[in-house]
Each structure stands twice: as C-alpha cells, then as structure tokens.
Amino acid sequence: MSILFKFLKPYRTAAILALVMMLIELAVELSQPYLISKIIDNGIRSHDLTVVWTWGGFLVLSAAVAFSAGILSSFFASHASQGFGFDMRDRLYEKVQSFTYAAFNRFAASTLITRLTGDVSQLQDAVFTGLRFMSRIPLVVLGSVVMGLVVQWRLGLVLTVTVPVMIVLLMLLMRRSSKMFRTVQNKLDSVNGVVQENLTGIRLIRVFVRMGYEVARFAEYSRDLMRSTISALRLTETAMPFVLLLMNGGILVLLWFGRIEISHGNATLGQTVAVINYTLRAVGGLSALSGIVAAFSRMRASALRVGEVLDAPGVEDTRRSGVTNLENGVNNASMANPPQRIKGAVSFEHVSFRYPDSGIAVLEDISFKAEPGEVVAIMGATGSGKTSLVSLIARLYEQTEGVVRVDGRDTRDLNLAGLRSAIGYVPQEVLLFSGTVQGNIAWGNEKAGLSEIEAAARAAQIHDTIMSLPDGYDALLGQRGVNLSGGQKQRLSIARALVRKPSILIMDDSTNALDAVTEAALLSELQKLSCTTFIITQKIASTAAADLILLLDEGRLLAAGTHEQLLAGSSLYRSICESQEGKENLHVQNRA
Template sequence: MPARALAAVNPHIFRYKWHFLGGVLFVILSTLLAIWPAQLVRYAFDLVNEGIDLYHLFAGTPAQAAVYHVFGRNVLFYGMLIIALALLRGIFLFFMRQTLIVMSRLIENDQKNEIYRHYQSLPLAFYRRHSTGDLMSRISEDVSRVRMYLGPAIMYFLQLVLLFVLIVPLMLLVNVKLTLLTVLPLPILSVSIFYINNLIQRKSDEIQRALAAMTTFTQEAFSGIRVLKSFVRQQDSLAQFTVASNDYKDKSLSLNFVNSLFFPLIMFLVGISTVVTVWIGGQEVIRGTITTGTIAEFLIYVNLLTWPVTALGWTSSLVQRAEASQARINEFLDEKTDIVSRREVAKELEGDIVFDHVSFTYPDTGIRALRDVSFHLRKGRTLAIIGNTGSGKSTVAALLCRLYDTTSGDVRIDGTDVRDYSLASLREQIGYVPQDVFLFSDSIRNNINFGLDQPDEARMAQAARDADVYENIIRFPEGFDTKVGERGITLSGGQKQRVSMARALVKEPKILILDDSLSAVDTKTENAILGALQRVMKGRTSLLISHRVSSVKLADEILVLDDGQIVQHGTHAALMAETGGLYRALYERQLQTEEA
C-alpha cells in the first residue's frame, strides 16, 4: 500500500504543473552550466601547458613577447567565461528552488487545508477513536515529510539523473579506465548515506517523541499548577521532569554522535575518488593518453557527482518516510462521515420535537445509551430530562443536534426526520450548551459571539445578562475584551458555564438545549439564571438536562431516565406525588444534601 500512497499527491503536482515543468527546465539549464565550465577548465589547463612550452621554445626571440601576450589574453578570456557561466548557473539554481521548493510549500499548504477541512467533516465517533496528538501529528509532521519528497527529493533526484546521463558518457569518451575507477566509491557513498540517514531519522523520531512527552508533561503541570501546589507535589513533579529532560538529553547526544560521523564519511569517500583520479590520471598523462587538463576536468566531474550521489541515499530515505506519512494521511482522508443529509432540507424550525422508539449504542465503545425512548415535545414548551450519571441524558441532546445518528427509531423536528435536514441549517437554529464547557483562548467577546457571522453588541450584552454573567464581566478591568486563557482557565467554573450559555443564547436559537449547564453554580445563582431563562424560553422550545431537581422543576414536563430508559414522565407536582418513584427519591436526597 505505501508504494501507491504517494500517487495521492499527483493531483496537487498537476495543479502546480507550471512550477514543476519550470523547475525541470531550470534543473536542466543549471546542470548544463555546471558541466561546460569543466570542459573550459580542461581547455584552459591544456592552453597553459602549451603556452609555457611555446614561451620556453621562443626564449630569447622577439616572438616570445607575442606568445606571452596571446597566452595571457586567452587565459583571461577562459577565466571570465567560467565566471560568467558560474553566475548564470547561480541564477538558474535560484529559479530552480523558486519553482520546485515553492511548489512543495504550496502543496503543503493545500494538504494542510484539505486535511483540516476533512477533519471538521468527520463525526464525533472519529474523535473518540483518535487522540488529539495523533490528529496533530498527521496535519503537521506527516505533511512536512511529504513536502520533503515533493521539494528536495524530486529536485535532487532530477539533478542526479541529468548529471549521470550527461557526465558519465563524457567521462567514458575521454578514458574508460579512469572513469570506472573514479566513480567506483560513489555507489558505496550513496548506500552508506542511506543507512546513516535512516539511523539519523530514527534517532530524530525518538528525540521528537521524547520532546513531545516532556512538553505534554510540562503543559499538564502548568495547567494543573493549583492541584500540584495544593498537594505539595512540586519536588515529585521536578523529579519526573528531570527524568524526561535527561531522556531528551541522552537521545540528543546520541544523534549528535551519529551526525558527527556523517560528514567525515562523505569527505573520506570523496577523498578516495580524488586520490584515484589524480593517481590513475597521472599515470595516463605519463603514458600520453590524456592531458593534465583532463585530470582537472575529471576532478570537477567527481565533485559535481558527489552531492547528488550523497543526496541519493538521503532522498531514498525521504521517499520512504514520505510514503509512510502519505499512507497515514490517506487513511484519514479515506474515512467518510456517515452524518450526511439525505435531502438537504433547509427551513426555519418551529421546534416540535418527537423521539419515536429511539435506541442508541455508541459505535466505538458498544455502550447502549438509550433503549426504546419515545416522547413528544411540542413547540414553545420546555422539557426537562433528569437522571443519575450515565442514564443517557446527554445522548438525547447529541441525537437532537445530530452529532450521532440513532441506532434504531427516528428523531423528528416539525415532522421532518433530522437526517433529512441540512446539517448547517439544523445546527444553526439550535443553541447547545454542552456538559463539558469549552472556551477558546480568546476574549470573552469573541467567545460569546462565536456562532454569529455579524456580531451585535446589544445582543451580546443581553445574552450575558440572561446568563447572569454580565455583572461579572463588566467588573473585569478589560470587560468583554478580557482574555479567558487556555480553556478559560482565568474564569471560575460557574463563570465558564455562564459564558458558554451566553454563547448559545446570543444566537437566539429556535431550540435551546442546556446540558447540565448549571452544575457549577450555587443555588442562588441558579435561581437567578432560571428566572432570566424563563423570559428567554418563553415561546421557544427548550430542553433542560440536569441531575439536579432544582434546575428542572420549572419545566412544563419532566422525563426521568434510568439506564437509558424512561421510567417516569410528567410534571413536577405529578412526579412528586408518585411514592417510591426515582424523581422523588432524587429530590429528597438532594434536599437533604443542601440542608446538610
């Protein structure tokens, strides 16, 4: 499979075909301009030899000055020509990188955007199966490895092919024996670099993993600094960090040792080629089969071939790693979401909700969360769902927002199955405050206005008042522009919940879902919020999910869930009248806790 994985980047290369073709052209031109000076050097060396011989031949005659003049002029001409070709080659090398390397960067950017866009289309079940670190690795590290294949690997491979195709025949035409002995160490160099580079990459991966572990440990320590200090575990934390830091140090030193062998090996093998060229070439000069200029030409050829041959081992390793990385990327890109609209219905919701014999089992864990749940919530009314932890309350909200699809049964809004609605249209009209509050590392203003395309100052302020957090916010030195820190760390638990609630209310949704969103506030604040919410929920279909009876007693109807099944259904008064019922037991237990 990995061998075919890189075929997935071909459409990207085709998109930037002019960059690619331009790069190939500049590789050809820069390679030709690297070869021609070698031949000019041969001519110049031979010219010097002939000039010296002629100069001595005409010693003591008037012609000696003329020979010196012609000799000097020709040497200057060849020198200037070699410099001009070197400058021109430099220009083509610049454009070579500006096409091929820029192409790789553009494709890298496209791939990252494609992966991020695809990530957002995948269902919640996908995120329950994969860790955040794995997702981050594929969008950063794996994409970077593919870029190395698209840029340096292709560029150096093209250079190598062209140099071998052009240089080796030229060398063979001059002297077969010298050519074979000169290039003999180069394959050994390439294979050695391949194995050394694999070793370097393996050690680099170990360093990255050690760094990731150390970074994760540090991030958790600083995020949980209050817990760390309250349990007086600073020294223990330092000891663990020291172990992680020493592990990173040892792996870094090991990599440095291997890197230290890298260039000496290259220089040694290149030096062997140089010695062989001079030694064998000198013997051929003595025999008169070649000139000293030919030796100079061969030395330039050897140096021209050295880096591409070295790069062959390096690029082979890059291609291998790119194949593995692209296979990992393809694995995610091939995953398709099953949460798709059947009919793309987009209409304004009224809020009449029906759960018809709904059962649901989480696909990743196999846990059965709901069992044959049926209820009807009429538009404009408020339904509360209460039950113990793990009874399936939050699953009802997830199915209504269509974060998951039912295993069996139907969920209908205004008589239309939720699977027929356009996902964007459905979710835009639902205000959902999840149980696990998440605030972005941004200002309170941007967190509240998160769901709005066009923020409205008045709506934002009113939403904050309805969530009973307005007075808290304006007391902050920067008001609504206060930065909440990572995951809202600068706010208290209750403040985070109320900002999250304001974020849902500012949308003025047709359906409002509050999933245990008052668990972190005290009873007094809870009553103030519920009082404000009575105005907000008037005429709006609302779903209140809680494990606290005090949060749900004002609802028009109350559902009591236990182990995924409805065990009671009615008003607060009716449920309290049922002796031995779960609702009354919960009420009395919580009342005793508050009194205590």
C-alpha cells in the first residue's frame, strides 16, 4: 500500500481537497434524516406549516450544498488519480528501460505490458474510488450508527449489533478475494502472451497451417482466465445476499421495537423514521462496500505486481552510465566530463560468462585482441556463444570472470552511454519501427542529416531500393517493417548502425538474407570504414578478408587467426571451408 502514498504525494493537495469536499457532502447527507424527523415531529404532527417550510428550506439548501461538494470532490479526485496514473506509468517505463538483459529474463513482455497498462489502470481507478467512495462508505456506515444512537439510542442499538458482524464478514472476504484476483491478473498475462506470440508469428502460423491449433490454445488460456474471474467474482458477489439478509432482518427488528417504543412513549414517529433512514443508509453503504472490497482486492493484487517491477533488482549502473538517474531525475552524463572518443581497440582477457541463475558456462576463458579498424569474424556452431561474446562488448551483460577492455580500459569503468554511443549494433533479429524509412535510419543518429542518411544507405546497399519506393526516404513502413523483404530489412538495419559513424561495429549474423553479390558489395564498403568491425557469420566469403577470425565451439575459443592461418592450423575450419567451397577451390586457394 505504500506505493499508493508514494505516487500520491505530489497530488496531496488535490487529494486532501477531495476528501474535505467528501466530508462536507457526507456531513450534510447525515444531517438530512435528522431534519426530516424535525419536520415530522414538530411540523406535520403538530400541523405547523411554518416549521415544515423552515426545516424544508434547510433540507433543500443542504441538498444543494451536498451536490456542490460532491461535484468538487469528483473533480479533485479525478485530478489526483489521473496524475497518479501518469507518474506511475512513467516511472514503470523508466524502470523497465533501465533493466539489464538479465532482469528482462524474469519478466515476460506480456506481463510487463499488462502491468504498465491494466494494473496501473486498476490502481488509478482505485485512487479515484478511494478518494471519492472507498473512504466515504465506511464513514457513511459509522456516521449512520452514531446518528442513530444520537436520535434514539434504544433503536440505534440495532445498528450497533448488525454492522460489526457485516464488517468482519467483508474483511474476511477481502483477504480471500485479493489472492484470487492476483491469480486472475496472472492468467491475463498468459492470455496476452498468447496473443502477442500469435500476432508476431502470424505468417509462420499460416504457412504451417496451425490456425486451428492456435485458436484452440488461445481458447484454453482464455477459458482459464474466465474460470478464475468467475471464481473471484462469485466469491465477492456472494457477500451481497448476506449483507441484505442481515440488514433487512435488522430493519424488521427495528420496526418491531420502534412500534413498541412509540406505544410506550419512549420514541416519536419522527425519531423512528430517522433511525430507519439511517439504517437504510447503512444498508446501502454496506451493499456498496462489497463492491468496494472487490475493487480493493484487485487494487491490492495490482499494487503487488507493480511493486515487483519497481523493486526488481538488475538495473544498469547509473553511476557510470551517463543515463538519467531514475531516482533523482539527474542526468549523470551532464555532471561529468564528456567521455573521450573511443578509438575501437577491443581485448578480452580470460573472459568467462554465465547467464544469471544458470550454472552452465556460455563462454570460458576467452582471450583475444583486436586493433582499431580491424575486421574480426566470429564463427561457430549454434549455441557456441557468438552473440554472448559481442554482447559483453556493449555491456548488455556483465562477464562472470576476466576483463573486457576497450582502448585499454575496463568497460566497467567506462561511461556506459559514451561506450554505447560509439557502437553500431545490427542484431540477429531485425527490428524496425513504424514510421518512415528516413526515420528508421535516423533512429541510429537523430542528428544525422539527409546526406548522411543517404551515405549510410548507399554503404548498406539499400539506397536504390529506397529510391524505388513511391515516396523514397519518406515512404512509410508498417509495424516491424512488414512491407519489406527480409534482405531489405537487414540492409535497413545495417544502415541504421552505419549512420552512427561508430568506432565499433557489431553485426550479429546480419547478412544471412543477402545474396552473394549484395553481400560482397556490402563487405567491400565495410572495409572502407575506419571502425573496428565484428561480424558473426557462417559464410567463408565473409571471413576470408578478415584480419582476425575467432572459431568458437561450446563457449571455448578453439582457434584464432587469419583465413590462411586457420586453413593451415585448424581441421574444423578446413572442414567448414570444404563444405562451402569444395576441395578443388580450397587447393586453388592454398596454391595461391
């Protein structure tokens, strides 16, 4: 619950005003049955119209005051709740952006989406309900009991007996339903995950004719969500009949004793009507309280889920990152001296790496050195650790042992923003954004002009393709670049990395969709760059001209050297060459 007060603090003035207006509205409403009793006893029964008009005027005036206070309370409650929701979503998004790759492994994308949208909306609604109704309902019940005792204490005792019983029942219900609604939110995560997978892989689903299977799978997850929701709602809704049964029984008892008290002269008709009115208000309050309990249970479950994200460990070290300090809103990069220009020398010194919560070594005792401007090709079977190796250069993960150096300095001592700004990264899985072609390339360098964007596109062998589009560089791309082919998307992703004019270029198997001619032209352009280039590839054509080839197998560096050196010293490399070029071409290369 502390999370609510933390994000409500900036809006405490609006929250306090909402509560004050609510209290004014409540006080006026609780006074109305008392005014009605005066009209009945002193006016109607005495046939005194002056009293009727006088107290009736007060009654109308009080209704106007209650109406105005209610409108103002809703206004201030809306302001506080909307600001609360905005700040919480903003803070959650910043926290997710600061996650290390290891932290992302603990939260699926679907659950993060649900927590940033559905759970925050639940809390936002709970804040409004709390300021407007949740705090009002208990006061209505308590105020009705107190006023019933004030008007006629003998009749008011009926309320003092029935109300506590109902409160205890509702508290027990809330504890149970909170756990059930948390299960509902987890089921919703699963449904969102299935939807996300299906929308992302719709082409594959259709090609393999798996539509029926995926529809059945979605129906199964959706059915689980339905059952969990029904169970939770059934539990909360069963409170209503119990509330009405006990409170209506209380009203019958009140009418019975009211008749006796009136006949004995201990109570007047107006007092009896007033106490019955207060009882009805208490009944209405407790009936509404069952709904409030359901909303509170959902809110509590959502607060726990949001808190898990906000309190999650695994945040990148902002002390050296140069990115915004999420706690204090301070940009560390602006406080320190600008990072030095990175030249591009990269060295690994006995580096080992294991993924968090895994005892399996992905990389073991890796050592090599690449000078600025060199081309390093990385080869190896699937799962040999190629992507993990280049991820350590950009500090997407932290090595378990050893030291990764850039320009002779431990990467952990470098300004993280400065390090990454010097790296051009082309991921294995191409990701483009909705928008124009120019905007997607400029995403790599927002300050790049059109001439720089065109130069990067020419180097990536995508310029002619772009110019053939109806709007050229202003052509709109669909989500994830669905209106481009695989090779076009790869080249656009390469252009996005090249426009950064990086000191270190990392290409993670990002030419596998290119034909031989296009790939050769691209590699020729890359050789003209002054950056240190790391190319993960399985093609000998991409490694032959490399200054250094790293051959990995199950996380170990089997061999390192040039193409000629590995041909002479590595049987595995020779077998790869034979499988791709044939023995005859291999002999020709050896004679040359």
